Amino acid sequence: MSGRLSVIGLGPGDPAAITAEAVAALKSAQALYGYAGYLDRLPPQSGQQRFASGNGEEATRAAAALGHAVAGADIALISGGDPGVFAMAAAVCEQIDAGPAAWRALEVRIVPGITAMLAVAARVGAPLGHDFCAISLSDNLKPWSVVERRLDAAAGAGFVLALYNPISRARPWQLGAAIERLRGHLPETTPVVFGRAIGRPDERVVVTTLQTADPAAADMATLIIVGSTQTRLVARSGQAPLVYTPRSFAAVRA
């Protein structure tokens, strides 16, 4: 009996934001592996095993799921957002790259999900409507100097920025340093969006500017979008402003 590993994107947390393909893959799996906080979002299913692990245990979680699948089981490894964006798919590939030959024969299927930047962008308009970059602010796995160089390059060349992993107990100053650095490239009025837990009861979205952006408003689950010089704010009657980046480099205004 040959096994299979499905790496499944749960999206931002709202069950309605999961694809039908992901729902089917979750249902057919004999066992689920995942971060405890993500597993808690899924209703228990009779006969389906669950293996919860903590934050920061991505490598051992991926290896355990691979080992179980290669023994002949249909295994699901769950991921927040999209598995391919700062999430479990790369951890699985790293394990396959370094692991036993049998892991390179296993059927591995990645099931995409709505990654945080798409969910946050949708809530405010279209801030990612033009060229953009996604950067992880975590310096656990890369030197901070690399983050700085990428912030400079992206902001300097006119990309909108989506900042993942902005802050944690062990990384308290990085988001503040990133915002300060971006102030050297972009006008004070540049729109900035903080968004977390989109579609969940504890959803929070704040639209601010680069001048007033407060790192303390972010937690581990927050995704931050920093506009380019082209990004615009549209005030609206009786509702939150729209934030969008026009499709054209210098949009013609009516």
Place this chain on the structure above:
Amino acid sequence: MSGRLSVIGLGPGDPAAITAEAVAALKSAQALYGYAGYLDRLPPQSGQQRFASGNGEEATRAAAALGHAVAGADIALISGGDPGVFAMAAAVCEQIDAGPAAWRALEVRIVPGITAMLAVAARVGAPLGHDFCAISLSDNLKPWSVVERRLDAAAGAGFVLALYNPISRARPWQLGAAIERLRGHLPETTPVVFGRAIGRPDERVVVTTLQTADPAAADMATLIIVGSTQTRLVARSGQAPLVYTPRSFAAVRA
């Protein structure tokens, strides 16, 4: 009666890759507006009007959908992939920004979808597993010099690149020029992925290198991922190689 406009992401084309929220929004709408090729993907629904338009008519399509919704109807404007990534959400925001005051009072809801780069990445592993940029190669709405500057900045700073809108009848040389330019920044062996129509009968995915990447292998619907110096290829027994970018800047190999 107050209307509403939902801007809905259909994902890469496979009906199983649409979210439940998008399915519900499509069902409740009194009328659908969209590019004819995307409308054709959706089964007709009794009593629901359809307004198809051609490629390149985004501004007039967005304005027509806004005008219809503001008259008191529940309108869905459909978009391939995710509406916020080089798609209809920015076109709608541009129209609201420039249009009559009533449009700024309308309820507008963006329903995210799986954008092409996530779908293509999932098919091959995790090429977007580390910092990446999304760039449109279309120079219809921005000067080509801006595209060049962004390719230089992104590749030079170690971002993986996702290239949207690579080629069309009116833009035959841009992808070739972009690939040639990236050869000046990255090794010949850098993994490159061409992917189109993920989950549809005419899906096609090709894994190649920067040296051998052939612009003629792309069409309008192709998304191209160009790795960074960190992106790796893992040969596998009996299946296509994995392509991934490790989570750490200089991954420790076992």
